[in-house]
Amino acid sequence: MSDSTRTIKVAALSRVEGEGGMSVRLNGSEVEQVELRIFEPPRFFEAFLRGRSPHEVPDIVARICGICPVAYQMSAVHALERIVGVTITPEIRRLRRLLYCGEWIESHGLHMHLLHAPDFLGCESGLQVAERWPDEIRRGLKLKKYGNELLEVLGGRAIHPINVAVGGFHRMPRRDEFAKLIPSFEWGVEAAIAATRWVATFNFPDFEEDYDFVSVSHPDEYPLNEGHIVSSTGGTWTADEYESEFEEVHVPHSTALQAVRR
Amino acid sequence: MSGPDTQTPVGASVFLSLSGLDDLIRSLKQSGYEVVGPTLRQGAICYDRIHAVQDLPRGWTDRQEPGHYRLERREDDACFGYVVGPQSWKQFLFPPMSTVSLAELSTDGWRVTANDGANEPRFAFLGVRACELAAIAIQDRVFQQAAYTDPIYAARRERALLIAVNCTQAAPTCFCESMHTGPRCSSGFDLALTELDDGFIVEVGSQRGATLIATVATVGVTDEQLQWAEERRSGARKQQRQMPRETARDTVLGNLQHPRWSEVAERCLSCTNCTQVCPTCFCSSVHEVTDLDMTRVERERVWDSCFNLEFSYMNGGAVRNSIRSRYRQWLTHKLGSWHEQFGTSGCVGCGRCITWCPVGIDLTEEVVALAGGST
Amino acid sequence: MAAKPRLAVFKFASCDGCQLTMLDCEDELLALGELLDIVHFLEASDRAEPGPYDVTLVEGSITTPDDAERIRHIRQQSRYLVTIGACATSGGIQALRNWADHEDFLKAVYASPQYIQSLATSTAIAEHVPVDFELRGCPIDKRQLLDVVQSLLHGRKPHTPSHSVCLDCKRRGTVCVMVAQGIPCLGPVTQSGCGALCPAYDRGCYGCFGPSVQPNLVSLTTQFHATGMATPDIVRGLRLFNAYAPEFRHESERLAGDRARECDAPTAIAEEVQS
Ligand code: SF4
Ligand code: SF4
Ligand code: SF4
Numbered sequence: 001m002s003d004s005t006r007t008i009k010v011a012a013l014s015r016v017e018g019e020g021g022m023s024v025r026l027n028g029s030e031v032e033q034v035e036l037r038i039f040e041p042p043r044f045f046e047a048f049l050r051g052r053s054p055h056e057v058p059d060i061v062a063r064i065c066g067i068c069p070v071a072y073q074m075s076a077v078h079a080l081e082r083i084v085g086v087t088i089t090p091e092i093r094r095l096r097r098l099l100y101c102g103e104w105i106e107s108h109g110l111h112m113h114l115l116h117a118p119d120f121l122g123c124e125s126g127l128q129v130a131e132r133w134p135d136e137i138r139r140g141l142k143l144k145k146y147g148n149e150l151l152e153v154l155g156g157r158a159i160h161p162i163n164v165a166v167g168g169f170h171r172m173p174r175r176d177e178f179a180k181l182i183p184s185f186e187w188g189v190e191a192a193i194a195a196t197r198w199v200a201t202f203n204f205p206d207f208e209e210d211y212d213f214v215s216v217s218h219p220d221e222y223p224l225n226e227g228h229i230v231s232s233t234g235g236t237w238t239a240d241e242y243e244s245e246f247e248e249v250h251v252p253h254s255t256a257l258q259a260v261r262r
Numbered sequence: 263m264s265g266p267d268t269q270t271p272v273g274a275s276v277f278l279s280l281s282g283l284d285d286l287i288r289s290l291k292q293s294g295y296e297v298v299g300p301t302l303r304q305g306a307i308c309y310d311r312i313h314a315v316q317d318l319p320r321g322w323t324d325r326q327e328p329g330h331y332r333l334e335r336r337e338d339d340a341c342f343g344y345v346v347g348p349q350s351w352k353q354f355l356f357p358p359m360s361t362v363s364l365a366e367l368s369t370d371g372w373r374v375t376a377n378d379g380a381n382e383p384r385f386a387f388l389g390v391r392a393c394e395l396a397a398i399a400i401q402d403r404v405f406q407q408a409a410y411t412d413p414i415y416a417a418r419r420e421r422a423l424l425i426a427v428n429c430t431q432a433a434p435t436c437f438c439e440s441m442h443t444g445p446r447c448s449s450g451f452d453l454a455l456t457e458l459d460d461g462f463i464v465e466v467g468s469q470r471g472a473t474l475i476a477t478v479a480t481v482g483v484t485d486e487q488l489q490w491a492e493e494r495r496s497g498a499r500k501q502q503r504q505m506p507r508e509t510a511r512d513t514v515l516g517n518l519q520h521p522r523w524s525e526v527a528e529r530c531l532s533c534t535n536c537t538q539v540c541p542t543c544f545c546s547s548v549h550e551v552t553d554l555d556m557t558r559v560e561r562e563r564v565w566d567s568c569f570n571l572e573f574s575y576m577n578g579g580a581v582r583n584s585i586r587s588r589y590r591q592w593l594t595h596k597l598g599s600w601h602e603q604f605g606t607s608g609c610v611g612c613g614r615c616i617t618w619c620p621v622g623i624d625l626t627e628e629v630v631a632l633a634g635g636s637t
Numbered sequence: 638m639a640a641k642p643r644l645a646v647f648k649f650a651s652c653d654g655c656q657l658t659m660l661d662c663e664d665e666l667l668a669l670g671e672l673l674d675i676v677h678f679l680e681a682s683d684r685a686e687p688g689p690y691d692v693t694l695v696e697g698s699i700t701t702p703d704d705a706e707r708i709r710h711i712r713q714q715s716r717y718l719v720t721i722g723a724c725a726t727s728g729g730i731q732a733l734r735n736w737a738d739h740e741d742f743l744k745a746v747y748a749s750p751q752y753i754q755s756l757a758t759s760t761a762i763a764e765h766v767p768v769d770f771e772l773r774g775c776p777i778d779k780r781q782l783l784d785v786v787q788s789l790l791h792g793r794k795p796h797t798p799s800h801s802v803c804l805d806c807k808r809r810g811t812v813c814v815m816v817a818q819g820i821p822c823l824g825p826v827t828q829s830g831c832g833a834l835c836p837a838y839d840r841g842c843y844g845c846f847g848p849s850v851q852p853n854l855v856s857l858t859t860q861f862h863a864t865g866m867a868t869p870d871i872v873r874g875l876r877l878f879n880a881y882a883p884e885f886r887h888e889s890e891r892l893a894g895d896r897a898r899e900c901d902a903p904t905a906i907a908e909e910v911q912s
Contacts, residue, residue: 066654125682533825538807
């Protein structure tokens with residue numbers, strides 16, 4: 001190892017979902033190698049889902065991640081509905097989108113205010129940010145809470161909702177259950193804009209990399225539940241083409257598989 | 263037609279049309295009552311806030327067996343053509359959750375405010391059955407014994423208006439006839455209805471009832487209508503189940519070591535459902551809920567049950583540490599020691615504990631089995 | 638005033654949901670920060686101070702040799718060790734491996750199983766070290782979490798009743814889905830805590846708060862059979878998020894006629910000499 005080579009090791013990353021560490025090998029100021037070590041212990045969902053009834057799948061896959069259970073529930077019900085050839089009604093589609101919005105509002109409130117803002121503001125935690133920006137953090141927590149309330153009405157609870165079923169919902173929400181959320185969300189629209197303006201004042205470093213970013217895209221709406229796969233270098237694929245275009249590789253230092261272009 | 267000057271006297275009857283019932287509901291709401299009556303919810307006929315006749319389960323009935331309840335269509339459009347549902351009026355007079363008192367810390371120390379019942383709601387119950395009238399009379403004794411009157415119950419009970427309905431059919435789980443608590447509503451109501459094809463025979467049971475019925479249009483009853491009403495009511499007297507009313511008390515208290523207790527304990531889930539649906543069961547527990555900075559403490563009372571292990575916890579252990587002892591406690595109290603405590607059996611024969619037990623345990627069967635061993 | 642109690646939160650094999658419950662206390666979070674010194678909580682803070690800790694919350698189950706070691710160290714550093722959630726209190730959904738071929742599970746997910754360090758069992762924290770309090774739920778309930786934290790701060794007993802979900806159904810006025818709709822429900826044998834959520838949404842309870850105290854599993858599964866449910870369906874119903882909780886486990890094994898593996902960590906509590 002030459003004098004100019006050094007390795008920065010972060011044993012455990014903080015304020016992220018799940019568990020991981022990182023090491024960066026530098027040669028002078030050149031980055032030679034980066035390793036993201038996910039040491040989240042394997043739980044084998046792919047293995048124990050075999051042989052389960054389709055009705056149990058939305059409840060089971062939620063437990064992959066308590067921060068975004070709806071994401072897993074939605075992917076699961078859409079996959080199962082395609083397999084058995086079920087078409088859902090426009091009402092169910094809209095309600096699912098609404099459920100997903102609840103999770104996004106909650107999750108964005110969490111990430112912006114408690115998980116990421118500390119990095120931009122030089123704080124160790126959201127609680128520390130709150131000492132200097134109490135109103136901003138309180139507003140963020142309130143937005144987060146209203147996201148959770150939407151999840152609770154539609155899903156029964158915020159973490160691991162119990163109301164998602166293949167084909168729709170176990171019980172349709174009642175009009176009055178929604179009505180009571182309206183004032184919160186009227187406040188929420190303004191609050192969300194204000195929160196975004198606050199975040200826009202953060203100092204974002206200039207960082208451009210030549211990298212192929214992949215996402216889901218939809219012609220008419222934000223692609224929460226539907227869409228096709230696109231890449232920043234111009235690729236576009238249907239969900240069916242995922243397996244032929246992408247590969248999930250297993251590297252020695254991580255229990256999380258890495259998805260890469262074939 | 264009777265006007266305010268010519269009120270129908272207590273004990274007399276008038277005829278009320280279906281639209282008259284709608285007017286009656288509206289009139290109650292106008293005079294500040296929260297009207298509670300039967301309505302369809304979650305596959306059952308439940309007691310809930312209602313606003314008009316159209317909220318009633320018209321044309322619906324229930325089919326009940328041990329551990330089994332299903333709604334079914336009737337051939338007619340009867341408003342009250344069902345028996346009793348999962349809930350009783352207990353939930354309104356003795357609410358499942360209530361704040362008994364509140365303590366707040368200020369610079370002058372703790373300020374404690376007890377709930378004296380002043381703000382409790384005023385209910386009008388529509389559709390109270392004979393067994394339920396009997397149950398309310400029993401809970402009156404439980405909650406309003408001179409020295410131990412419960413202010414929440416007393417306030418709600420005092421304000422409540424009871425519009426009873428005579429049963430015209432019985433479920434296979436009913437046994438009020440053998441308990442002498444029904445099926446005919448004989449006392450304890452303000453008004454009592456018997457449903458005919460085109461309206462209701464309304465019997466006035468109290469001065470409050472007389473005043474109320476005078477607010478809507480009624481006509482006199484014919485002998486023929488009274489005859490029909492009697493026929494309808496007789497439909498509820500065909501009951502499959504019976505409770506040996508005279509001997510049940512001795513049977514349960516005299517057979518405390520009977521092997522039947524162990525047998526029933528093998529089936530009993532100790533899930534508390536029977537006690538919760540029972541219109542006379544009154545057990546509750548009280549605990550304090552504090553806020554994070556410990557300046558505000560609410561004392562909450564919630565429904566509880568003798569089927570809970572923790573319910574008999576005292577000084578380091580649970581007194582009734584098996585399902586056997588808890589089932590036995592329930593039945594011996596309900597049918598036995600209630601007599602010493604309240605001068606009555608705790609059972610009114612409504613059959614709810616039979617229908618709503620997830621495994622269909624039937625107390626009438628248990629009493630018969632216990633009696634079998636003692637002879 | 639004495640120093641604020643030091644709180645630490647640790648994660649093992651889990652989904653993060655129970656820790657998130659803490660951050661979901663939006664109305665109380667800032668006040669909690671006043672009452673407690675949160676010295677180790679990777680999901681929320683950069684602070685990762687060494688012990689000793691006054692209160693330690695542990696999420697997740699033991700599924701790797703390293704974690705079996707790590708939990709012993711955490712125990713030594715903790716005055717009160719509270720486990721939170723189904724993973725930590727019964728092994729979680731990942732305990733389904735306890736009935737399966739571990740090699741097969743590894744191969745089903747990983748191209749190179751040799752890279753993976755994993756035990757053949759997923760077990761509750763209490764199978765490895767003494768635990769002061771177990772808070773149930775998948776996920777845990779926010780009000781119960783606040784109650785437990787408050788109780789530890791003030792030295793009183795937490796209010797987490799061990800009765801069935803049924804009582805909560807009745808308190809909230811839900812019509813029994815089992816009796817009125819014939820939907821199989823684990824509520825009669827499941828511990829209260831969620832407020833009887835599922836039946837209020839017209840579905841049966843799937844047992845995410847684990848077995849209630851003295852549950853009568855045999856009677857309930859006999860009833861499931863009587864209402865037309867097949868044995869494999871009942872077994873799967875018991876083998877969800879609290880599959881390895883003793884009462885659910887024994888009943889599913891009685892019905893399925895199989896046996897799960899016992900805890901395969903080298904330092905299970907059975908061998909632990911308590912100091
Ligand atoms: S117990 Fe359930 S909610 Fe908690 S971490 Fe485990 S899977 Fe998630
Ligand atoms: S729905 Fe389930 S939890 Fe509720 S009372 Fe019925 S059996 Fe019990
Ligand atoms: S009803 Fe049962 S499965 Fe549903 S949330 Fe409650 S404990 Fe969990």
